[in-house]
Amino acid sequence: MVASGCFSNAPVLNASSGVGHVINVGGVNSYVTGSPLAVLAILLVSDVYGFKAPLLRKIADKVADNGYYVLVPDFLHGDPYDPKNVSRPTRVWLKDHEPGKSSEEAKSIIEALKRKNVSAVGVAGFCWGAKTVTNLAKTELIQASVLLHPSYIVVNDIRGVNVPIAILGAEHDSLSPPKLVKEFEEVLKAKPQIDSYVKVFPNVSHGWTLRYDPTDPKAAMAAGNAHKIMINWFDKHLKK
Numbered sequence: 001m002v003a004s005g006c007f008s009n010a011p012v013l014n015a016s017s018g019v020g021h022v023i024n025v026g027g028v029n030s031y032v033t034g035s036p037l038a039v040l041a042i043l044l045v046s047d048v049y050g051f052k053a054p055l056l057r058k059i060a061d062k063v064a065d066n067g068y069y070v071l072v073p074d075f076l077h078g079d080p081y082d083p084k085n086v087s088r089p090t091r092v093w094l095k096d097h098e099p100g101k102s103s104e105e106a107k108s109i110i111e112a113l114k115r116k117n118v119s120a121v122g123v124a125g126f127c128w129g130a131k132t133v134t135n136l137a138k139t140e141l142i143q144a145s146v147l148l149h150p151s152y153i154v155v156n157d158i159r160g161v162n163v164p165i166a167i168l169g170a171e172h173d174s175l176s177p178p179k180l181v182k183e184f185e186e187v188l189k190a191k192p193q194i195d196s197y198v199k200v201f202p203n204v205s206h207g208w209t210l211r212y213d214p215t216d217p218k219a220a221m222a223a224g225n226a227h228k229i230m231i232n233w234f235d236k237h238l239k240k
């Protein structure tokens with residue numbers, strides 16, 4: 001269960017980064033950005049570093065610029081993984097933050113949004129956040145899903161998916177190696193009634209869409225391409 005790829009390249013967290021702000025939605029503090037009057041909403045489920053990561057908020061702002069009300073919920077409840085805390089190794093931290101457990105909270109958020117005239121919801125999850133997305137993708141609550149370098153996802157999770165799903169894997173990834181991503185693809189190919197997109201991106205490592213060095217033009221471009229694919233996927237399935 002423990003793998004270093006999920007926990008490397010810790011970002012410097014910043015509670016005031018991003019153009020949005022933090023409010024409580026459906027019982028969960030969430031960074032929100034974009035017009036609250038938008039009828040299309042997107043939830044971004046963070047990695048182990050949570051909703052104060054500046055690059056995650058920047059991605060949320062970028063998605064919002066495409067006409068969405070975007071939320072990044074604090075599913076870690078103020079307790080992101082802290083690589084400096086040697087008395088709490090990853091395995092201990094993961095016990096308190098079991099991947100996928102936040103799907104119940106995500107459901108409350110989505111129900112709150114739907115009471116406020118949101119007509120369709122897309123959900124994307126990065127690393128740790130992916131399991132919450134596959135749990136939601138088994139329900140009728142959401143209309144599109146995206147996994148970015150997922151962690152802790154097994155073939156059975158993908159078998160249960162009932163909504164359009166895009167999976168963006170990395171060539172160098174011990175958590176979801178290309179071989180496993182290929183298996184996901186096979187499962188989805190056998191379900192042609194569910195629109196799917198699966199791609200293993202060359203020359204990138206686990207975490208490349210979120211914990212990249214923004215001053216490295218190649219890394220920034222690779223991440224930007226992934227964000228674009230995610231946004232296009234939401235446009236295809238929500239703006240119709």
Ligand SMILES: *[C@@H]1O[C@H](CO)[C@@H](O)[C@H](O)[C@H]1NC(C)=O
Pocket residue numbers: 014015016017018
């Ligand atoms: C945190 O984000 C705010 C808003 O973007 C910025 O003004 C501030 O300099 C950032 N703080 C750090 C320590 O980066």
Ligand SMILES: *[C@@H]1O[C@H](CO)[C@@H](O)[C@H](O)[C@H]1NC(C)=O
Pocket residue numbers: 082085087088
């Ligand atoms: C480190 O983790 C331990 C065990 O969970 C916790 O009691 C302690 O408060 C943490 N220390 C810091 C500085 O967060």
Ligand SMILES: *[C@@H]1O[C@H](CO)[C@@H](O)[C@H](O)[C@H]1NC(C)=O
Pocket residue numbers: 116117
């Ligand atoms: C929400 O939608 C209903 C039905 O379309 C409409 O009557 C109501 O005014 C809308 N409320 C807001 C806040 O947009």
Ligand SMILES: *[C@@H]1O[C@H](CO)[C@@H](O)[C@H](O)[C@H]1NC(C)=O
Pocket residue numbers: 203218219
């Ligand atoms: C692979 O990525 C590294 C790191 O971003 C970069 O330096 C290198 O040029 C890339 N190689 C290719 C073939 O694109």
